[in-house]
Amino acid sequence: MTVATPQTLRVLIVEDDPLIQLGLEQSLSSQPDITVVGIAEDGYIAIKMAQELAPDIVVMDIGLPRLDGISATQKIKAALPNIHVVMLSSHTDDTEVISALSSGADAYCVKGTSTTSLLAAFAAAKDGATYLDPQIARKVMDHLKPQAHAENTAHLSQRELEVLKLIVEGKSNPEIAAVLYLSPNTIKTHVRGIMNKLSVDDRVQAAVVALRSGIVA
16 A cells, blocks of 8 residues: 555555455556555445545445445445445346445446456546446346336326335335335335336336436435
8 A cells, every 4th residue: 555645546445355455456556646545354344444544435345244335335425425435346236236326336346347447437436427337337227118217207206206215225115114104015006106107117127217317316
């Protein structure tokens, strides 16, 4: 790890695999405008180090011991919203990708991506944009039907919007029912109504439409 200057981008690596830790540190430290300020091996340590070091970028794995990367991202973004989180994971499951983006992650890269692509993710995150690995972007776009445009969301009731927001947060029907003090059957009805109005087939597609249309930030 090198000493940061005012012009350098300060990066915290969150990864539990020692070989990947080493590879990331070496590839990032070789960049003249990047300084690796620390390495965390689990989600709890990541939160603590983010609070202590206040990095510009956190490179976050999902599959971490003790506390997973999605939960750690939620907590870091809640406490330190100016920190940008770039997910770097082998996980490409649709639900996990959507959950990671919903947790506040600014970018999603798949492990094995080039340093150039990772730097592009850093740049996009700094500029307030969302960067998706091409492999992930294709998967996300595959879940967007052409007819599911933003105008469809105007037909959602206030209650349906509340349910949709909780779907994006990754909550199950029983969890949504508990939050809204409604029965699971009522939530199931609302979910079915949301999918019909958005012209989608499942909850993941509904979450993608919600994120892309801007009705859920």
